[in-house]
Amino acid sequence: MRDVTAETLTKTFLDYCGPETSPRLRFLLEQLAGHLHAFVMDTGLTHAEWRKAIEILTKAGEITDDERNEFVLLSDVLGVSSLVDMVNTKAEATSSSVLGPFHILGAPDLAYGGDLKRDNDGATLVVKGVVRDTEGNPVSGAAIELWQTADNGLYSNLDPKQDRYNLRARLTSVENGEYGLTTIRPAPYTVPDDGPVGELLHATGRHPWRPSHLHFIITAPGYHSLVTEVFPSDDPYLDEDAVFGVRGDLIMEYVERTDPGFVPEEYEARDKLTNPYYSVDFDFVLAVDDGA
Amino acid sequence: MRDVTAETLTKTFLDYCGPETSPRLRFLLEQLAGHLHAFVMDTGLTHAEWRKAIEILTKAGEITDDERNEFVLLSDVLGVSSLVDMVNTKAEATSSSVLGPFHILGAPDLAYGGDLKRDNDGATLVVKGVVRDTEGNPVSGAAIELWQTADNGLYSNLDPKQDRYNLRARLTSVENGEYGLTTIRPAPYTVPDDGPVGELLHATGRHPWRPSHLHFIITAPGYHSLVTEVFPSDDPYLDEDAVFGVRGDLIMEYVERTDPGFVPEEYEARDKLTNPYYSVDFDFVLAVDDGA
Numbered sequence: 009m010r011d012v013t014a015e016t017l018t019k020t021f022l023d024y025c026g027p028e029t030s031p032r033l034r035f036l037l038e039q040l041a042g043h044l045h046a047f048v049m050d051t052g053l054t055h056a057e058w059r060k061a062i063e064i065l066t067k068a069g070e071i072t073d074d075e076r077n078e079f080v081l082l083s084d085v086l087g088v089s090s091l092v093d094m095v096n097t098k099a100e101a102t103s104s105s106v107l108g109p110f111h112i113l114g115a116p117d118l119a120y121g122g123d124l125k126r127d128n129d130g131a132t133l134v135v136k137g138v139v140r141d142t143e144g145n146p147v148s149g150a151a152i153e154l155w156q157t158a159d160n161g162l163y164s165n166l167d168p169k170q171d172r173y174n175l176r177a178r179l180t181s182v183e184n185g186e187y188g189l190t191t192i193r194p195a196p197y198t199v200p201d202d203g204p205v206g207e208l209l210h211a212t213g214r215h216p217w218r219p220s221h222l223h224f225i226i227t228a229p230g231y232h233s234l235v236t237e238v239f240p241s242d243d244p245y246l247d248e249d250a251v252f253g254v255r256g257d258l259i260m261e262y263v264e265r266t267d268p269g270f271v272p273e274e275y276e277a278r279d280k281l282t283n284p285y286y287s288v289d290f291d292f293v294l295a296v297d298d299g300a
Numbered sequence: 301m302r303d304v305t306a307e308t309l310t311k312t313f314l315d316y317c318g319p320e321t322s323p324r325l326r327f328l329l330e331q332l333a334g335h336l337h338a339f340v341m342d343t344g345l346t347h348a349e350w351r352k353a354i355e356i357l358t359k360a361g362e363i364t365d366d367e368r369n370e371f372v373l374l375s376d377v378l379g380v381s382s383l384v385d386m387v388n389t390k391a392e393a394t395s396s397s398v399l400g401p402f403h404i405l406g407a408p409d410l411a412y413g414g415d416l417k418r419d420n421d422g423a424t425l426v427v428k429g430v431v432r433d434t435e436g437n438p439v440s441g442a443a444i445e446l447w448q449t450a451d452n453g454l455y456s457n458l459d460p461k462q463d464r465y466n467l468r469a470r471l472t473s474v475e476n477g478e479y480g481l482t483t484i485r486p487a488p489y490t491v492p493d494d495g496p497v498g499e500l501l502h503a504t505g506r507h508p509w510r511p512s513h514l515h516f517i518i519t520a521p522g523y524h525s526l527v528t529e530v531f532p533s534d535d536p537y538l539d540e541d542a543v544f545g546v547r548g549d550l551i552m553e554y555v556e557r558t559d560p561g562f563v564p565e566e567y568e569a570r571d572k573l574t575n576p577y578y579s580v581d582f583d584f585v586l587a588v589d590d591g592a
Contacts, residue, residue: 010531010538011548014386020544021379026505033503039343041378043335048383051331055527058375058384065371069361079357083350086333087313091340092350094306211325213318235347239302246302252312256303 018045067204075165080109081205084251085214094255098232098295100142103255105237108223110163115153118177121275123190128175130159130192132285133262134271138185139226139292146185147294150228153178154189157220161197181228190277193262193286194220196243199250209250216250219243222260224292231294238290262286310337359496367457372401373497376543377506386547390524390587392434395547397529400515402455407445410469415482415569420467422451422484424577425554426563430477431518431584438477439586442520445470446481449512453489473520482569485554485578486512488535491542501542508542511535514552516584523586530582554578 012020021041025034047053068078083089084106093104118124125132135154139147155176157163164170181187198216201209209216221237237253238260239246246254266283304312313333317326339345360370375381376398385396410416417424427446431439447468449455456462473479490508493501501508513529529545530552531538538546558575 010546010551012382012544012546014383017379017383017386017544024504024506024540028505029503036343036345036349037504039339043339044378044380045383047331047335048380049387051328052387053328053384055384055388057328058381062369062371062375065357065360066364066369068357069364069371072358072361077354077358079354079361083354086336087309088336088340089350090304091306091309091337092345092347094309095341095344096347211321212316212329213320214316248316252304252309254302254304259302 014045014049018042064204064208071203075109076200077109078203078205081199081203082208084199085205085209087252090252093235093253098142100293101232101295102234102236102293103257104235105253105255105258106251107225107235108237110165111153111155111223111225112165112172112176115155115173115176115178118179118189119276120179120182120186121188121190121272122177122179123275123277123280124154124175124177125190125192125277126174128158128192130195132277132281133191133193134188134265134275134285134287135191135222135290136186136188136287137290137292139181139187139228139294140185141231141294141296146181146183147228147231148181148183148185150181150185150187150226150231150292150294151178152181152187152292153223153225154191155223156191156194157197159192159195161195188272188275190271190275191222193240194222196220196245214250215248217245217248218251219245219249219254221253226292226294228294230297232297234292234294236292238288240288260288260290262288306337306341310334356496356500363495367401368492369401370495370497373491373495374500376491377497377501379544382544385527385545390434392585393524393587394526394528394583394585395549396527397545397547397550398543399517399527400529402457403445403447403515403517404457404464404468407447407465407468407470410471410481411568412471412474412478413480413482413564413567414469414471415567415572416446416467416469417482417484417569418466420450420484422487424569424573425483425485426480426557426567426577426579427483427514427582428478428480428579429582429584431473431479431520431586432477433523433586433588438473438475439520439523440473440475440477442473442477442479442518442523442584442586443470444473444479444584445515445517446483447515448483448486449489451484451487453487480564480567482563482567483514485532486514488512488537506542507540509537509540510543511537511541511546513545518584518586520586522589524589526584526586528584530580532580552580552582554580 139150164174201216226234431442456466493508518526
């Protein structure tokens with residue numbers, strides 16, 4: 009269009025998209041362009057503000073590498089990542105929550121009741137629960153990937169002092185859907201704030217802390233995969249997670265214990281407990297994958 | 301918030317912004333988060349689509365360097381850059397249009413009637429006109445920066461065969477607001493389509509062509525600066541500029557001429573014209589900068 013105006017721009021943009029555009033892509037672009045254009049018009053965005061936005065994206069590109077993706081972080085602190093989790097959470101299933109940038113492939117298997125704590129500092133945490141479906145039926149044979157920070161707030165792949173797979177494991181739910189292991193309490197940590205996202209946090213008086221959490225990916229044949237994380241009810245950052253990951257149903261309770269009899273006999277670390285230790289009982293609910 | 305939902309997310313995000321947030325930044329973020337969140341909800345954006353968006357931004361970061369900014373290009377092909385120009389165009393002044401990535405500082409001065417064509421291939425183009433204000437008064441002493449492609453569609457800084465400042469100049473309007481020079485007709489060219497933006501263009505059946513144009517920046521004390529470009533009425537891409545830069549008032553007419561008497565005597569290249577040559581008469585209208 010030789011005479012495109014602010015009022016006709018979004019339609020002109022859509023008219024540019026040819027018949028080879030997939031219907032879904034056309035819909036996504038229609039919504040994206042519509043919202044971007046409305047943002048510019050509603051704000052009367054200045055050239056200086058546009059240049060600042062380009063500068064933020066350019067700096068984000070410069071700081072992004074294989075170990076750190078500033079665009080994911082930007083999506084996280086704007087609440088976009090969490091909203092994608094929310095709109096994709098299956099009805100009556102456990103809420104999804106951010107995968108985060110610290111997951112790595114290849115975590116070793118851990119048997120039912122196995123010990124992930126090993127030589128790690130920190131109080132022992134017994135984590136157990138049941139994987140079930142939305143009708144309450146136990147799901148056995150589900151693969152449960154777990155990863156978490158060490159007591160210093162660092163994940164193994166960011167801490168040269170930890171083995172690559174420290175505090176990472178792949179469990180399997182047993183015949184009644186149960187899973188269980190011993191580990192340590194994860195620690196709160198900050199998202200990286202030395203880049204352009206940090207600049208945004210500082211300009212808005214926001215802190216970079218996340219409440220401590222255990223990450224989980226649960227997969228089982230016939231069910232939607234669940235990527236989530238669970239948070240202790242006593243964490244000081246529970247109400248101000250920098251990346252909006254907390255949901256009501258993802259809050260776990262740490263129960264302080266001194267009774268060794270609470271821990272089932274087949275748990276590997278049962279005889280090495282120091283008091284007090286803590287326990288968490290957290291069930292995961294999977295939705296049937298009906299292909300929809 | 302420990303129980304943030306899709307419905308409360310935007311408010312939660314805003315509540316995170318502390319009192320040190322400037323009112324303008326708070327407003328921009330309110331609008332940005334609101335539109336981004338609405339986009340995710342209205343589209344039911346999937347995790348795979350979110351990952352694709354992150355991949356596009358990551359690749360854009362990888363291909364961006366000092367000579368090429370893929371984020372600017374993304375803004376351009378989505379119509380965002382042009383919309384920023386539109387909302388910042390001053391009433392009754394000449395429309396703004398994209399600065400583009402090919403402007404470089406330090407173009408040499410060219411006297412009134414000077415010749416920019418020199419040894420360049422292509423038909424001679426006489427460009428002249430008047431700089432005036434919105435009330436019709438001539439503006440003398442305005443600085444007019446001009447840059448354009450050579451006959452091969454390349455800007456000097458992308459073409460090792462051209463001098464760094466080939467077809468770039470800084471003129472000054474004379475006492476009656478007039479400016480004038482001889483140059484060549486610029487050529488249409490394509491925006492770079494070998495990166496993630498090109499992937500988007502290909503997926504939507506869009507071509508990367510821009511209609512040929514002359515870039516201008518006009519500055520004068522007491523007036524709003526004008527960044528714009530002007531397009532010939534006979535360009536084949538006038539109705540399908542890949543970056544939405546064409547406005548009705550930015551279209552110029554090439555007039556084919558053989559009469560050497562049309563060119564004022566003081567024009568440097570007057571006696572070197574080959575026929576036919578072309579002329580363009582284009583006036584720029586500046587808005588008074590009243591500090592608003």
